[in-house]
Amino acid sequence: MxxxxxxxxxxxxxxxxxxxxxxxxxxxxxxxxxxxxxxxxxxxxxxxxxxxxxxxxxxxxxxxxxxxxxxxxxxxxxxxxxxxxxxxxxxxxxxxxxxxxxxxxxxxxxxxxxxxxxxxxxxxxxxxxxxxxxxxxxxxxxxxxxxxxxxxxxxxxxxxxxxxxxxxxxxxxxxxxxxxxxxxxxxxxxxxxxxxxxxxxxxxxxxxxxxxxxxxxxxxxxxxYKGRLLAKVSDPAFAAAHPVKVMTVDELAFRIVDREPRLRIVDVRDPKAFAALALPGSVNGSVRDLFGKEWREVVGPLHVRKVIVGADEAQERTAYLLLHELGYENLAVLEGGFPAFERTILEPIMLVSTGSRWDGDVRRFRESARTEILRMVKEAKASGQKKPKKEKKIQGGC
Amino acid sequence: MSSRYMNPYLAGFLLGMVLLATIFVTGRGLGASGALKSVVVAAVDGAAPAHAERSAFYSHYVGPGKESPLKAWLVFEVAGVLIGAFLSGLVSDRLMLVTEAGPGISSRARWLFAAAGGALFGIGAQLARGCTSGAALSGMAVLSTAGFVTMLAIFGTGYLVAWFVRGLWLGQKAER
Structure with a gap:
């Protein structure tokens, strides 16, 4: 291009x-x-x-x-x-x-x-x-x-x-x-x-x-070009015909806590929401931003799983399908979007018992994940780099 | 006019393709007045470097750690224009040292008016951030609002003042 x-x-x-x-x-x-x-x-x-x-x-x-x-x-x-x-x-x-x-x-x-x-x-x-x-x-x-x-x-x-x-x-x-x-x-x-x-x-x-x-x-x-591609991937019929890979909230929490090196979180929520609270190590940009060359380094590596986090799952699917159309692979969307993650992991709400014998383990895992992830969020806020670096702007004019 | 010029539509198409190639390869348009500015900046910096560094205008372009103002994209492009136009004049047999003036005025008057026009272009191009090439033509190609505004201002004003300076171009002996 x-x-x-x-x-x-x-x-x-x-x-x-x-x-x-x-x-x-x-x-x-x-x-x-x-x-x-x-x-x-x-x-x-x-x-x-x-x-x-x-x-x-x-x-x-x-x-x-x-x-x-x-x-x-x-x-x-x-x-x-x-x-x-x-x-x-x-x-x-x-x-x-x-x-x-x-x-x-x-x-x-x-x-x-x-x-x-x-x-x-x-x-x-x-x-x-x-x-x-x-x-x-x-x-x-x-x-x-x-x-x-x-x-x-x-x-x-x-x-x-x-x-x-x-x-x-x-x-x-x-x-x-x-x-x-x-x-x-x-x-x-x-x-x-x-x-x-x-x-x-x-x-x-x-x-x-x-x-x-x-x-x-x-x-x-x-x-x-961009408008056409965005319209195509936002179309519900297109989304229905193209299934996406989904990562559960617990799996993502586990991978974050585990500091999985082959994981990249792409946060497509608006910058305000992102600034207020974001997952550790995540990178922020709008869905339209993803066309930019500066994202190649972020979402390009094949062996890294890119998990898309959005305000809801529909937004995540649009971003997923767009990245897929742009030729990127090894993607996943977060089940239920960021709000689901916030509800399940970040907020101290007691687990509703399902009667399963794993209930206790799940509760213990989520509690320890909450402490750890909130600590990581705080650290990440202190350090910084949240957006892919823009390339040098082209100069022109007389 | 010793030799015929190219069909204007073909010339316009080729000119458009050169501009398109420029935008496609480099991401920017063509220009001209910017190169003249670089020459002025380099000359002032050479003659009075202290003045250049203090000046609000020149200090954008010169100073410690900045490259020579002559090592600029537009300077090389305009050097190319000189070469390209010379080659075109060569192949079409139009190389000749002449002064082209309307029938009503002398060569000397023509030089003065040409210099005055050049000076106005130099000033106007600073305000408009470009001339007919850099602001109007290249700006229009990328659909810049500034490009269209500048183009309309140049040609609109041109038509407004044309009547007042008709003596420069039509003259008494002009065929009407």
Whole structure:
């Protein structure tokens, strides 16, 4: 599952990757005509909409690819860098860049491209860019408060608009295709003899529009990978068809007291309940967290029995079936969930006699287990590590 | 324009695939302005290290135990952009030392306006945490709210001011 940084590709190799991807980026930008300021400015005057076509096709392609790779379970969308939002600075910064675009005729990426093929104005743009950043840095203390205001975190645009990701993706593509149609008309009216859209066959417009819309419709009906898998394993019919291994409360208590090394307790209750009281040595995470790579070390080892502890047995079964779907083995759920364990072992309630001749032994065992486990809980609270370590966060942005 | 440009939809598709490959392999998007920032940080750190360490802006990037600001992902990526664009210009026969200006203005005026535009981009990209590549394009690809907001702000403002600076691009001799 992608991305391959930081586990498969080291920081050093990543720089080589950056160079290679940059070469591809620069080559395509230049081939597309982004090295011409008059062409870039044409978008704003209606005589050349090439840049709009390239930009929106690229954004739609990459967005569709990200969503489809995510849906196929090939790319972990919870791990990739999502540009965090500082709302007011984004708007003001964008507006300043908009003025800069009209005055300068480039943006930083395209100016580098244009400078590389010898455009002197682009070299002036790059120089101006360096000076602008220097100026910003010098006055930064005075605008820092604004610069750090209205922070909303790495939110996604479809969450901001309260629509599913697929619906947003479809709408974006529909708007892009509509924009292609309208701007091509404008371009041919403003620039009847030299409209760039006249230079290639009309079939290519139609093919691009149809292709993008096709992908848009596909995205509309693509559920996201994690959501789909979670829905599948929470479905009662699926649970009924897939029996799980169950460990009794007494067996778990015995193994804990015995300090069984081949035992791992995975606690999927919410963090508050976990913080209040948890079994010694248990690791906490939500059911959705279990997708994360950091859990591989915890639940991966085959010879270790992983016992899932939840608020009830249904939650445990969901986590069990999810882990099973993700390829993990040697799992078990705790009979009756954490409340059953609490009732039977941790609380000093007298055993109801069943008339069996083992009653006395069971009572003695549970009493000694209670003392021992409560002592272990106290010790564990004092020491600590309760969550699998998160991997180094991917850095990005400009 | 000595040589024809690529079909825009094909170019857009390829550009999208490069961006997708970047996200798939590295987990992050493409960018440009960040590399310029690294150059500025490195230059100031070289010229006045004491000032850089005291500054609220530069001290994020320089100081004891921190690697050179030039050993950054975006610096290598933009170095690649330079190489890639040069190669593209080479194969399409577009390598030429020229100033491209609208019909109504002189080369010298064009340089000044280009530098001013660059400066504004430099400032704006700090506030928006990225430019057209790093914030708008890459942000849109991962469906970041910031990406869409920045894109709309850039192009929206562009259309608002276009009329006022039409002399830069259309000029009196422009074909209408």
């Amino acid at each position: 992608g991305p391959f940084v930081p586990d498969l590709i080291s920081d050093q190799l990543n720089l080589v990757v950056a160079l290679v991807l940059g070469i591809a980026f620069g080559f395509v930008l230049e081939q597309a005509g982004f090295s011409s300021s008059r062409r870039l400015a044409g978008v704003f005057y209606g005589y050349d909409f090439t840049v709009l076509r390239v930009f929106f096709t690229a954004a739609a392609t990459a967005m569709a690819g990200v969503l489809l790779l995510g849906a196929a379970g090939l790319l972990d969308l919870d791990v990739i860098f999502v540009n965090p939002t500082w709302l007011a600075p984004a708007i003001v910064g964008g507006a300043i860049m908009g003025v800069g675009f009209l005055l300068g005729g480039y943006c930083p990426g395209t100016s580098v491209c244009a400078a590389a093929i010898g455009k002197v104005d682009a070299m002036a743009f790059v120089g101006g860019g360096l000076l602008g950043i220097f100026g910003f840095a010098e006055v930064y203390p005075r605008i820092r408060t604004f610069d750090e205001s209205t922070f909303l975190g790495p939110i996604k645009v479809y969450q901001s608009l309260h629509v599913p990701a697929g619906v947003f993706a479809f709408l974006l593509i529909a708007v892009a295709v509509a924009a292609f149609v309208v701007t091509t008309r404008i371009e041919r009216r403003v620039n009847p003899s030299g409209a760039p859209s006249l230079r290639f066959p009309a079939a290519s417009h139609r093919l691009a529009g149809a292709g993008l819309l096709g992908v848009g419709v596909l995205l509309l009906f693509t559920p996201d």
